Amino acid sequence: MSRLEARRLVIDIPGRGDGRALDVCLEPGQVWGVLGPNGAGKTTLLHTLAGLRAPRSGQVRLDGRPLSGLGRRQVARRLGLVFQERHDGFPATVRETALIGRHPYLSPWQMEGAEELRLAEAALERLDLTHLAERLVGTLSGGERQRLAIATVLTQAPALWLADEPTNHLDLHHQTEVMALLAEEASAGRAVMMCLHDLNLAARWCSHLLLLYPDGEACWGSAETMLVPAALEALYGQRLATAWVDGAPVFVPAR
Numbered sequence: 459m460s461r462l463e464a465r466r467l468v469i470d471i472p473g474r475g476d477g478r479a480l481d482v483c484l485e486p487g488q489v490w491g492v493l494g495p496n497g498a499g500k501t502t503l504l505h506t507l508a509g510l511r512a513p514r515s516g517q518v519r520l521d522g523r524p525l526s527g528l529g530r531r532q533v534a535r536r537l538g539l540v541f542q543e544r545h546d547g548f549p550a551t552v553r554e555t556a557l558i559g560r561h562p563y564l565s566p567w568q569m570e571g572a573e574e575l576r577l578a579e580a581a582l583e584r585l586d587l588t589h590l591a592e593r594l595v596g597t598l599s600g601g602e603r604q605r606l607a608i609a610t611v612l613t614q615a616p617a618l619w620l621a622d623e624p625t626n627h628l629d630l631h632h633q634t635e636v637m638a639l640l641a642e643e644a645s646a647g648r649a650v651m652m653c654l655h656d657l658n659l660a661a662r663w664c665s666h667l668l669l670l671y672p673d674g675e676a677c678w679g680s681a682e683t684m685l686v687p688a689a690l691e692a693l694y695g696q697r698l699a700t701a702w703v704d705g706a707p708v709f710v711p712a713r
């Protein structure tokens with residue numbers, strides 16, 4: 459189990475004021491959704507929390523220690539990242555790509571063994587990719603690539619997931635499967651923070667929400683307290699109609 463903490467954190471968005479400093483702690487069992495309009499800083503926040511970008515001020519702490527003082531391998535054993543942008547390096551198969559998830563645990567020239575392979579195969583199976591294991595990544599569809607990115611982090615088995623729009627490119631069934639998987643990870647004592655554009659997925663699956671406004675203002679708390687139609691309408695500059703389905707609110711843009 460691990461925890462990731464933002465202390466008085468101000469993300470660095472060029473030309474923007476500081477807004478509200480973030481004091482947020484991602485704890486075992488929690489599923490956080492980060493909501494906000496285009497350009498609000500969701501990806502920048504995730505990259506800052508992952509240690510890939512320096513904050514303007516404040517600190518990110520992983521298990522009580524400043525993230526900036528930890529080695530990348532140490533971080534990668536605890537923190538898994540699903541990025542929005544992916545660039546193919548050398549040509550690799552789906553299975554080889556999933557196995558990259560085990561690299562933080564192997565010494566530089568150590569080959570993956572039976573246990574690594576077992577974890578990768580289980581992750582591919584979970585993401586419905588077993589039939590594509592031998593395929594080159596470059597030949598995959600957008601949704602298949604997205605599922606592979608998630609399978610690679612599942613193979614990595616981190617205590618903390620940071621996922622940037624994990625349901626991007628996914629059909630309805632796979633959106634639900636991925637959200638269920640992330641919720642299951644949290645139920646097993648891990649923790650998830652993800653950027654989402656779909657309010658309804660956030661309402662259904664997230665325990666906590668962080669609302670990021672384009673001027674750097676922010677508010678956060680349990681999902682029930684954050685899913686206030688007026689606050690969401692202000693966030694997106696969009697009127698919403700609300701209905702209830704299966705005990706969760708459903709938001710639809712109103713004309």
Ligand SMILES: Nc1ncnc2c1ncn2[C@@H]1O[C@H](COP(=O)(O)OP(=O)(O)OP(=O)(O)O)[C@@H](O)[C@H]1O
Nearest residue numbers: 471472494495496497498499500501502503653655
């Ligand atoms: N290197 C940079 N130089 C200047 N501006 C930048 C730079 N990187 C990001 N930005 C700006 O910072 C803002 C936040 O970008 P970010 O990608 O974090 O937004 P986002 O909330 O994830 O948006 P989206 O919903 O469109 O994915 C945007 O206005 C973006 O143009």
